[in-house]
Amino acid sequence: MAGGSKRGTDERRQAVLRAIVADYISSHGPVGSKALLERHDLNVSSATIRNDMAVLESEGYITQQHASSGRIPTQKGYRAFVDTLQQVKPLSVAEKRAISTFLAGGVDLEDVLRRSVTLLAQITRQAAVIQVPTLEVSRVKHCEVVALSSTRILLVLITDTGRVDQRNVDLAHPIDDDQVVQLRQMLNNALQSKTLSDASVSLAQLAQTAPPDMVNVVVAAATTLIETLVEQPSDRLIMAGTSNLTRVAGSLSATLPGIIEALEEQVVVLKLMADLPAIGNVAVRIGEENEDEELRSASIVTTAYGGYDVPLGGLGVVGPTYMDYPETMSKVSAVARYVGKILSGT
Incomplete structure (x- = not known):
């Protein structure tokens, strides 16, 4: 019975503390017992409220700036208030x-x-x-290859976080439309859905499996992309x-x-x-x-x-x-x- 009574008292004091915090957040002014009784349905007497406020003050949850003023929450009081929030209230x-x-x-x-x-x-x-x-958690979504001229291509790297990097690559030998398509396919096979660090490893190995007539362009493209991927911005x-x-x-x-x-x-x-x-x-x-x-x-x-x-x-x-x-x-x-x-x- 005594335990139930103490629990009830603790719950009431928590309700008083929540009311003080809520009123202070709203008004930015000290909160008195009279105001609490008027604004909140606490169902207790003003003497009980004053006693609860005295206990909360002695326990460090609220403080009084002046002898005759109301109370304001302390940092300990705010923490207790936040910890009693059961869930984040929904927006309209x-x-x-x-x-x-x-x-x-x-x-x-x-x-x-x-x-x-x-x-x-x-x-x-x-x-x-x-x-x-951060780049560590990004994955490659797609790599686009665009021929700007017969000896220059544009690489566009897109990650799943929405980051887009573009790099021009100058080629030692001309590239035709079929090779552009082939390069795009090879790069995406090596990169797609990989983290950026794993993608760098795949690119480094790509030249070993490239057709002989594509080795130079693959090396040039892979080198440029690796430089892009390993650039870790602060x-x-x-x-x-x-x-x-x-x-x-x-x-x-x-x-x-x-x-x-x-x-x-x-x-x-x-x-x-x-x-x-x-x-x-x-x-x-x-x-x-x-x-x-x-x-x-x-x-x-x-x-x-x-x-x-x-x-x-x-x-x-x-x-x-x-x-x-x-x-x-x-x-x-x-x-x-x-x-x-x-x-x-x-």
Whole structure:
């Protein structure tokens, strides 16, 4: 009986904490017991609410800035609030349609990613970041061969992440239309559906099986493609909405220059993107949970995006610790889902 009573008390205090967090996120002002009773159906007396608030304060979940003011959540309080969220709340049909329509208008991979991060910054009103897919997880979708002249061809390499690379190849001997078709077939047989590292190995072996009259052109094409495949560009991030942080008062104002500097350095954010949850899950780091000192007054919400459950990169937002967690997590998750759909063609 006593255990049931304690459980009931704990659940009530969790409800009080959730109400305080929700009201503070909404108003950005201290929350008093009277306001809680007016706005929330807690079914207890004001004395009980005041007692619960005193216990929550003693346990470090809320704090009081002044003796006569209401309470505000601490970072520990936000963490408890986020941990009690059972699931990411769904977006409305209109919000889903708007996201889908905007992202579907992208003309290539980079355009889709730029649209995604711009949209995420707009709908969350925070700083947003997205990671350009790494080459390690890309697979070759197709290699097109175009004859520009009898001694020059254009190679167009397309990956399943939407990356397109073009290279001109000058040939020592003329090539005819039949040989162009033959070269295209040989290259695609060696490359198609392979990871870029495996594709490089296949290309290196291709000259050994080429017909005698095709050896020179195969070597020239394979050498050019290997150079393209093994060029590992540094990890890149696309950012948007940093100016949104300048409009945030309170917890960020004193540390804002350090936060913006950390974001611009990118290496800090890349470390965050190296520790992403599985596709479909959302990670939340609150204040002191962030390794980098510059970000310890901010909260960061991240997730992975990709196709067929294969992560291609990460995206997320940086904002104040009093951000609307349910809404932000929902929007980060939704944008990641639509980016994955576009990249996988589903």
